[in-house]
Amino acid sequence: MKEINVTLKVWRQDGPNAAGHFDTIPAPGIKDEMSFLEMLDLVNERLIADGKDAIVFDHDCREGICGTCSLMIDGQAHGPQKGTATCQLHMRKFADGDEIVIEPWRATAFPIVKDLMVDRAAFDRIIEAGGFITAETGGAPDANITPIPKTVADAAMDAAACIGCGACVAACPNSAAQLFTSAKVSHLNLLPQGQAERYKRVEAMVDTMEELFGSCTNHGECEEACPKSISIDFIALMNSEYLKSKFKNRKRLSQHD
């Protein structure tokens, strides 16, 4: 085990409408086995002991499955390690004497609550629009009672790995939520249980997404930032589902003008 001394340059902002600024906070004596969030905990304990305000940041499960932690670390969403959330990033990734810049996610749809904490309720709006099924699934079913090809199940599972952390929006130069929305659309649209709302879902979710977020220009930055490494192939799938939905116009079938 090694101890390193780093300097944090942290975004501090009192509230959603307050002007923010960077605070430089020295963080000496950091064990390299600490996770990034444990390092922030230690820094906060020291700040509190000094009678100063602790740095506000989002965190919950600390094992990469809840999607609560965020942080733009040195210009990368969830920091410099691929395929992990901030809670899975360890201080051994940093060298002694490093200056680490920490910023909140930046997007109009993700207003800053305080310091590094942002409100990601915009994602809930997208889920409410269509991220559900109405099919009765009952209790735990017998294995293979609903035959699903292995490849389809795998693809749906890859999409379902999305933890809704918002790194895709944060990393996207356009603040687009395409990777999140496409993962949620694909996860349900690929499976038999999701077929009832297949077309309604993609239309409703995309339309809601477009009211809140930017548009995709296919940089591919989201896939790199995603702690679950969800592929931008799902964005292509969502695009094709959206065209089909708009073309089929199920919403208006059997209606007379």
Add this chain to the structure above:
Amino acid sequence: MATTTVARGPAKPGARAKRKAPFPVEFYRSALGKKYVMAITGIMLIGFVIAHMVGNLKMYLGPEEFNHYGEFLRELLVPILPRTVALWLLRIGLIAAFVLHIHAAYSLTRINHAARTVKYQSKRDYIAANWASRTMRYTGVIFGIFLVWHLFDLTFTGTNYHYVRGMPYENVANSLSRVPVALLYIVGNLALGVHLFHGTWSLFQSLGWSNPRFNAWRRNIAVAIAAIVVIGNVSFPIAVLAGAVHT
């Protein structure tokens, strides 16, 4: 327990129900539909620049061949249609593609700016986004300005050289023998090449054309198209300056 209320409000201030419109109009209203339009018009424009470049290679066969090719374009489908009608139909399609491509780009750019009103205050470290993908709107605008110049230079009026309508070979040789003009053509085409490098890859994604069968080839196709167009087009000013094409 205190009850919390979630403010939901209208997503967009002043959002109102739009009248129903025919499918293409309805589709174009969504940002995703605009991306489809960008991709489809992009394919049309790529088709044009490739045909334009290939046609111009006739320059290397001499003035007779080249001017004859120019005349052939005006006489396209002549026994079926009157002279220049087929050419004008193609031009109208091209102009429509340009207008839609530019309008979609403009409105998507506005959406994207609104989606992040407060920028990152520290330096971003991009991993996948490359120089081409992040400069699309600039390379597009640079090429657009160059295109206006190009139309005036060789189609409408000529630019301060002895311009003769219907004599494209002589016009090209006279115009591009001026070094600054030749440089302008090179810069304009390099911008186009960078634009095509991302655009050609990107259109597959926008159109939802994703399949492991050809996904690995998308980048190669983009590189090939960008390279072919740039090499062909940049060769013309260089050939004129080198004296291979002259009056």
